[in-house]
Amino acid sequence: MSILVTENLKKYYGTEPNIVRALDGVSLSVEEGEFVAVVGTSGSGKSTLLNMMGGLDKPTEGEVIIAGKKLSGLNDERLTIFRRRRIGFVFQNYNLVPILNVYENIILPVSLDGERPDEEYIRQIIRLLGIRDKLMDMPNNLSGGQQQRVAIARALAAKPAILLCDEPTGNLDSKTSQDVLGLIRMSSRQFNQTVIMITHNEEIAQTADRIIRIEDGKITESRWGA
């Protein structure tokens, strides 16, 4: 069953003749539990695609459907609530909230929902990501790799159906990158989550279930990997 579908997704900036087609009619569908890598050169439109999928940006044309729900039909408020319940984000630059400690950052989406975190589940994530002894630390007391682990934990905390990762290893050295990637794979398998990850790194892309290549805002290749 498709958990995420995009229909003829377009995002244009500016007007003719100087129009920039960041996305130019992207249609794809992602199955539940799938690990998809989106690759492409700088400025090809990968990040734009990811932002559209996560409802962070609005398309010029086309539709994003997550778990059968059209994002365009949601107002700003409901879209935000939908996002915090169904989608987890992992950014290249971690985007941790500096005034909250590691644990508070992890449970933030759940807390914003006015819910009590599922402690057993959170403990499981923390153990998996190896940040048990850092829970009371403030973010800027952590290394880049540690911060990214926290960001992943936060993305997983609300048990989202989809994990959107925008170059999660872009700021990390290769050893740490391997670790982080492994963690994402492991957790997604364990919790049956769909992962869509943008990367520059072909090597990383090769570990995905499917690789989608984007050039000039269009899908040029979609092949099933290992």
Place this chain on the structure above:
Amino acid sequence: MRRQGRVSANNNAGYIRGLAWKSVKNSRLRNVFVILTIVLSVSLLMVMALFYAGLNTAAKRQVEKMQHVIYYGLSGEQLTDMAAKNEPTSYVLGMKQGQGVEIDGIIISPAAYTSEPLKDEGVDLNPVTPIKGGMPETEKEILLPDAYCVLAGITPEPGGKVSFTWLDGTTEEYTISGIFHAEDNMSVYTVVLSEAYAVNGSQLKDVLWQGIVCLKGAEEMTQTEFEDAAYSLGNDLGVERRNVNVNNFFMDTLPGGEQQVQETVAIVGVGIGILLVSVLVIYSVFYLSVVGRIRQFGQLRTIGMTKRQIRKMVRMEGIMLSTAGIPVGLAVGGIVSYFIRPSGWSWLNMLLISVCVAAADVVTVLCSIRRPAKIAASISPVEAAKYGGYETGDKGGGQKKTGKLARRITPGSLALMSSFRNKKKTALTLVSLGIGGVLYMLAAFWVSSTDKESYARQGEFAYGEFVIDYSYNLVETAENGEMELRAEHPMDGSLVGEIENIDGVERVIPVESLPVAFETHDDDGNVRVGVVSEERAETLRNIVQEGYLSYDDMVKDDSIITTDGGVWEEVYGWKLEVGDEVAFTWYDGQQEREKSFNVCGIIDADDFSRVSDGQPGDYTLSFLLPDVVLREMAGNAGLTGTLVVKTDADKDEQIEDGLNMLLEEYPYYSLSTLRENILETESMFTLLFSVMVGLSLFVIVFALINLLNTLITNILTRGREFAMLQSVGMTRKQLAKMLRMEGLTLSAGNLLITLVIGTAAGYAMIWLLRYFGADYMYFVFPVWFFLGYAVFILLVPVLITEYMVRRFQRQTLVERLREE
């Protein structure tokens, strides 16, 4: 060659200036706040300084045409001596003032001046200037006031004839030599006769001269020097001290007066206060501006800018903003001051004060940005890259770990965490907002605690709502003054009965005293003697400073108590002591009598005014005698000279009508009402209150600029952080709630400071004012002022937050997430 080794020593001032200019151009919001603050502080300082200087200028201009001293009771010889070349006088004019006479309810008082000043070394002083015709020259000529001509139906033309029947019954006819201007509705008008009349005329030939005198170089003297000069001139020429009348209005324009020193200290104090508030505001605006640009400074440092250059750049930004703000402030301040007091305007003052204020404000701005500039310069490129805008990132001095695993996370708690994460910034804003709030509360306390009725209820009105006296004009013109009227029209039982019959009158209190002329220490004058009963003698005994008060001894030994201790020395220059003899002369309704008393006790005037069993009329008394003694002295004229009417407050209006109707039958009495007194007080306080409220509004604008700056900068510099929160699921409502809470935390802190410190300061102020004699002030909490302030201070963050959230919602989350 050390200089060559330093990059910062290159001549790169122009380049730095260019960078500073670009930075100024790019931070419009900050510029608006800083310039507004500078304009506000400069204009406030200007208005204050120019107003004060203007007061002095206006007074100086007025006194330039005024005498410095008047010497009374001079013989012709003394007057001529005063004008001698070697005397320290620059102007001497002789004048005589004769006995006035009442004509149709108006008193006409004859006066004459010497035709020329006896000495004039370039002083421009004209006691009377004819608007038509000229000064009288012959014995038969007269100069009349225009207002009187209108009143008496005299054609105000020179050459006309007019005649007066003077107090001694002589009727004289005069030719009008000219007309001079006088105000309408005066109760006394002076008519001016010639010098020849002063020497030979029936009404003035036996009157002594008065010397209208200016002293050489008096403008350069201090108040003490001036007083000494005036008295020693009198002394040299044999004029008694009580016959020397120093012009206090002139004296107040001289330096060295206690009041002047106090005023100057107050002005300088308020000025420093304004500058301190400006320092706080400008400091916090610049602090926030620097903190918001930490990454930018880091980049500049990375590409090779030295610390010195960064410091210089930030300083330059401050100077550029001052250059824009100061002239506007000077102009605004100048214009406002001109319109407040055009008569005190002086370009020289404006120029001098502008230079001082501009210098003070440049120093203020430079002081304010010293620390922010240092912070900017101390940023290392690496720190800047990591900087998140919180103190935790600053040199590792902040919090690294929390004490608790998970704190409650709601928009409200996030707001609190946010407010506390940058304690310095929060404290700074709270302090500068707090100062504004506290000053506002002081003004509010002053307004709310002033009891206008209490102020109006001074003197006899402390005991009743209406006061009946003998008509002033009649007293002044009667040969034996008030005592003659008392004998002819006594305020007796039948009058009291008639008043008490008016519905609503509760009580009529007769005020008893005996007006006497006294002689002691070779001086004389007029005072009032009050009665002391056996009972009151017991109470007053405790406050006798020197000597002893015994009712029986006073009756037996003809001894007397003075209640003016301390005043004698002030007025006459000598001290009344126990054992001194005081001779009284008075009229008892039939004849003039004389009697001497020995002073047996001295009560200080201040103590007497605060005595617990105070009685109406106490404040007019200088001596006390036992009731039996004083009653006998007053004879059939009696002791009652005033009636105080105590009434039921609800019926005041009809009682006033009743009293007016009653007094129409007795035209020799005059009625004063508490109502009129309150009206007068109100008009006096309205002006004062508007000045106070105006000043505190200025202060609130300061606080407001600061609050707006903090709120707006706080939101603007955290765009990415908010986007971050929204990306992980914070809704717009939650975000707005969080920001609102942050703003309201500041407001609540400010309200707390304003309430607690403002109330304490207000209480202290009222206590001090009461201590210094403002008995009409009662501590009343200014509920409405505080509520108004609270609503205002709470509303601002709510509105600003809503506006700002709307504003940045226009950008998409992705755009905001990309912001640096």
